Amino acid sequence: MPKLLQLYTWRHNQVVEIIIELLRTQCESANQQPVTVKEPTIQFHKEGERPVRRKNSELKLLNGANDWKISTDLFTSLQFPAHIIQTEKRPDIVAWYDTKKSVLLIELMVPWEENVEDAHERKKNRYETLRADCIEKNWKCVVIPVEVGCRGFLSHSVILLLTKLGITGYDLLPMLRMAF
Structure with missing residues (x-):
């Protein structure tokens, strides 16, 4: 049984490494962008017309700050940022920015395919x-x-995470092939 656990841990760590690299790239890109304060607007449309969809850049989680930091539980024991909160819980990846007091917790599971939905709910509740x-x-x-x-x-x-990080469309395909 220990060999099986080692294989599970190896697979988990391989996927976490890929997610970290994607997140690090997107954070570096967001950190280089100037911070702009955008007032929320209401978009009206005529009766019978379809509403105009927001651009992808407005949907990105990382927009609006240029001081993103990342901490992971991959090769060292993750200590959750103490200035945010004191906790014993250790998600796989924590990304935060202090300016707007925002934190992103990413937790990966590598379950048997039939157990994906249960694993999602378990981690969400945890x-x-x-x-x-x-x-x-x-x-x-x-x-x-x-x-x-x-x-x-x-x-x-996975697709939802990559979309929230701003990786969509044709940019998504090569990363998925390379990664998984």
């Missing part, structure tokens, strides 16, 4: 109290559980 504690300390907190099946199945949460 970090709900941490999310609530961060919100109580006036931090905006987003928890994204991500599942990649042990045989390579990409759950919807």
Whole structure:
């Protein structure tokens, strides 16, 4: 059984490394962009017309700050940033920026394909109290559980994460082929 656990850990770490690299690239890009404060606007459309969709850049989680920092649980024991909250929980990846007090928690599971939905709910519930504690300390907190099946199945949460990081369309295809 220890060999099986080693294989599971190896697969998990391989996928976490890819997610970290993608996140690091997107954070570096966001950190180089000037911070602009954009007032929310209401977009009206005529009756019978379809509403205009927002551009992808408006949907990115990383927009609006240029001081993103990343901490991971890959090769060292992750210590959750103490200035945000004191906790024993250790998500796989924590990204935060102090300017707007926002934190992103990414937790990866590599379950058997038939158990993807259960794994998603389990991880979502596991970090709900941490999310609530961060919100109580006036931090905006987003928890994204991500599942990649042990045989390579990409759950919807992977696409959702990459989309929220601003990786969409044709940019998404080569990364998915390379990564998973």
